[in-house]
Amino acid sequence: MISHLTPIADWLVVLPVILGLGGGAVLLMLRRFLRWQPWLALLVLLGVILCDGALLERVLTSGPVAMTMGKWLPPFGISFAVDGMSALFALVSGLVAFGVVLALANEAPEGAVRDGVYPLVLLLMAGVNGAFLTGDLFNLYVWFEVMLIASFGLVAIAGNPIQLDAAVKYGVLNIVGTALFLAALGLLYGQLGTFNMADVIGVAAKADPLTLTATAAVFCLAFGMKAAVFPVNAWLPASYHAPPAPISALMGGVLTKVGVYAILRLLVVLLPVSRELLVPGITAAAVATMLLGPLSAIAETNLRRSIGFLLIGGVGVAITGAVTEGAVFGAVVYVGQSIIAFAALYLVAGLLETATGSFDTRNMGGIYAANSRLSIMFLVLILGIAGVPPFLGFWPKLLLLQGYFADGNWLLVFSLLLNSLLSLIAAARLWSFAFWHPRTEPVVRPRGYAPAILLTGTVLLLGIAPSLLIKAGSVAARDLRDPVRYIATVGLAP
Amino acid sequence: MESVLASLVGLIAAAAIYLILSRALIRVLLGIMLLGNSVILLIFVAGRLTTAVPPIVPKGATVPGGVFANPLPQALILTAIVIGFAMFAFLVVLVFRAYQEMDADNTDHMRLAEPEQQPQPPLEY
Numbered sequence: 001m002i003s004h005l006t007p008i009a010d011w012l013v014v015l016p017v018i019l020g021l022g023g024g025a026v027l028l029m030l031r032r033f034l035r036w037q038p039w040l041a042l043l044v045l046l047g048v049i050l051c052d053g054a055l056l057e058r059v060l061t062s063g064p065v066a067m068t069m070g071k072w073l074p075p076f077g078i079s080f081a082v083d084g085m086s087a088l089f090a091l092v093s094g095l096v097a098f099g100v101v102l103a104l105a106n107e108a109p110e111g112a113v114r115d116g117v118y119p120l121v122l123l124l125m126a127g128v129n130g131a132f133l134t135g136d137l138f139n140l141y142v143w144f145e146v147m148l149i150a151s152f153g154l155v156a157i158a159g160n161p162i163q164l165d166a167a168v169k170y171g172v173l174n175i176v177g178t179a180l181f182l183a184a185l186g187l188l189y190g191q192l193g194t195f196n197m198a199d200v201i202g203v204a205a206k207a208d209p210l211t212l213t214a215t216a217a218v219f220c221l222a223f224g225m226k227a228a229v230f231p232v233n234a235w236l237p238a239s240y241h242a243p244p245a246p247i248s249a250l251m252g253g254v255l256t257k258v259g260v261y262a263i264l265r266l267l268v269v270l271l272p273v274s275r276e277l278l279v280p281g282i283t284a285a286a287v288a289t290m291l292l293g294p295l296s297a298i299a300e301t302n303l304r305r306s307i308g309f310l311l312i313g314g315v316g317v318a319i320t321g322a323v324t325e326g327a328v329f330g331a332v333v334y335v336g337q338s339i340i341a342f343a344a345l346y347l348v349a350g351l352l353e354t355a356t357g358s359f360d361t362r363n364m365g366g367i368y369a370a371n372s373r374l375s376i377m378f379l380v381l382i383l384g385i386a387g388v389p390p391f392l393g394f395w396p397k398l399l400l401l402q403g404y405f406a407d408g409n410w411l412l413v414f415s416l417l418l419n420s421l422l423s424l425i426a427a428a429r430l431w432s433f434a435f436w437h438p439r440t441e442p443v444v445r446p447r448g449y450a451p452a453i454l455l456t457g458t459v460l461l462l463g464i465a466p467s468l469l470i471k472a473g474s475v476a477a478r479d480l481r482d483p484v485r486y487i488a489t490v491g492l493a494p
Numbered sequence: 495m496e497s498v499l500a501s502l503v504g505l506i507a508a509a510a511i512y513l514i515l516s517r518a519l520i521r522v523l524l525g526i527m528l529l530g531n532s533v534i535l536l537i538f539v540a541g542r543l544t545t546a547v548p549p550i551v552p553k554g555a556t557v558p559g560g561v562f563a564n565p566l567p568q569a570l571i572l573t574a575i576v577i578g579f580a581m582f583a584f585l586v587v588l589v590f591r592a593y594q595e596m597d598a599d600n601t602d603h604m605r606l607a608e609p610e611q612q613p614q615p616p617l618e619y
Contacts, residue, residue, distance in 0.1 A: 138570060138573075142573065142577070145577045145581065148581070149580065149581065149584065152584055152588070156588060156591075159591065159595075161592075161595040161596055161606050162606040162607050164588065164591055164592040164595050164596070165592060165596065165604050165605075165606040165607045166607040167588055167592075168519070168588060168589060168592050168604065169604075169607070171584075171585050171588055172514075172522055172526065172585070175526055175581055175582075175585065176514065176526065176529065178581075179526070179529045179530055179533050179578075182533045182537070182574055183532075183533045183536055185537070185570075186533065186536045186537035186540040186567075186570075187536070187540060189537070189540055189541065189566075189567070189570070190539075190540030190541070190542075237608070238607050238608050239607065241607070242607050298615075299615050300615065301612075301613075301615050301616075362616060428619070429619065432619045433616075
């Protein structure tokens with residue numbers, strides 16, 4: 001039993017989740033006050049961002065932070081534990097959600113607001129923050145489900161037939177994924193008898209590596225479905241382009257990255273022995289995802305579906321962090337920047353669709369002459385995603401290449417370079433069709449640029465001064481590779 | 495006993511996967527329900543089957559006497575059942591709405607988000 005009270009400062013660890021859940025509940029009660037909803041949601045998200053920022057600051061200066069619920073000692077009580085990776089991803093996701101709610105305030109149809117789009121966004125963020133901050137595997141499952149049910153609502157919001165079609169496919173595939181996750185949890189419990197992540201690290205080192213690796217493979221399949229890794233990625237291009245663009249931005253930016261986070265957390269920190277045994281499989285999946293994503297993007301004419309395929313390519317790049325030890329650092333930085341870059345790209349794509357009145361890049365065109373703001377933002381984002389310096393996407397790819405070189409993994413070096421080239425070709429095609437092709441019809445002025453400028457500006461600034469992101473990434477990578485501080489903070493002996 | 499139950503888990507999961515692979519959405523839904531149940535049974539077996547006393551502390555003692563059953567898997571199963579039920583309820587309504595809107599419960603005919611026979615992408619820039 002824990003006899004001392006949890007210090008007030010440690011409550012910061014659960015505050016983002018409490019704010020999200022509480023804010024969602026309050027907004028549901030105030031569902032008749034449609035005009036207040038976006039501003040209240042922005043206020044709550046500002047609180048979430050402040051908490052996540054304070055957490056990141058604390059982690060960077062004094063190491064991981066943890067608290068355990070109730071008066072149960074750590075392996076029994078449910079712990080929340082935050083290290084660099086959790087705090088960084090949570091903070092960036094909060095920024096993205098802020099931009100998305102701003103965009104929704106501009107352009108959400110009234111039907112969507114009445115159906116509760118703002119409470120759903122807050123509940124989604126509660127799930128995302130919970131998944132990033134929790135230190136307990138079963139609790140991670142619960143947050144995945146919170147996230148999932150909110151995202152179901154968001155995909156189907158306002159209920160166009162196309163959205164219902166997308167939601168059915170998204171829903172079925174993701175429920176199968178969580179069932180696999182739950183099965184893997186049952187198998188893990190049968191072997192280790194614990195769910196506390198810090199405790200799992202110690203117990204797993206003594207368990208039978210082969211059965212544990214089989215369990216880890218089931219986990220990887222489940223998280224891979226969430227992250228849209230190659231053989232199980234078909235649901236993403238089938239669903240992410242259907243809802244309104246700001247919702248695509250939220251889901252495309254944040255949700256797949258939670259799957260990547262879970263893969264990195266599980267393989268790099270919790271079960272390093274299984275990671276070594278699974279390396280061939282993960283390498284194959286990562287390389288296939290890295291190359292097939294942008295290849296499909298080249299052949300796709302629907303703008304947001306094409307971005308979805310680029311996103312899949314990015315997921316392939318991110319999971320190489322689980323392949324070689326040296327790539328962990330680069331992978332964390334890559335995920336941190338791609339959350340915000342892809343969300344911004346989806347927002348800009350939404351503005352492009354409004355400006356041209358079409359979803360298909362072949363019917364777009366002429367934006368370069370008509371709208372300089374859209375042109376600049378699109379160019380910055382698309383070059384960043386392809387990894388062209390000096391934009392943000394270049395730095396993590398450089399770190400990843402350094403990591404691969406250090407471990408002598410030439411397959412990944414060439415795959416990453418090829419991924420960047422293919423992404424650049426896909427990006428150039430989108431640019432050429434949407435911006436340079438001649439156009440006869442007039443171009444509509446989109447209603448508000450502020451959210452897209454906010455996110456794109458962040459990407460641009462971070463690209464010029466990436467030291468904050470890189471510092472957070474290096475602290476995160478150190479704690480991931482050697483989790484002694486993490487275990488000690490939760491309150492267990494290593 | 496464990497091996498019998500483990501085989502049962504495998505059997506139910508196999509039936510579930512067979513149903514989920516079907517084109518008809520009703521069967522997919524039934525498959526998802528079966529899959530959830532097989533996973534719940536899996537957690538139950540993974541928590542070990544024992545002939546033990548319930549984990550209740552007798553009056554005056556501080557620990558339960560003798561070999562007592564592990565209460566944690568049951569708590570996990572309860573959580574999983576509640577969450578799974580909510581998800582399934584949502585999915586049933588969603589599929590019904592999709593059926594109303596698209597007049598199709600066959601996934602081959604649900605191609606609004608991904609239209610069939612799309613024209614080839616342009617070959618030039």
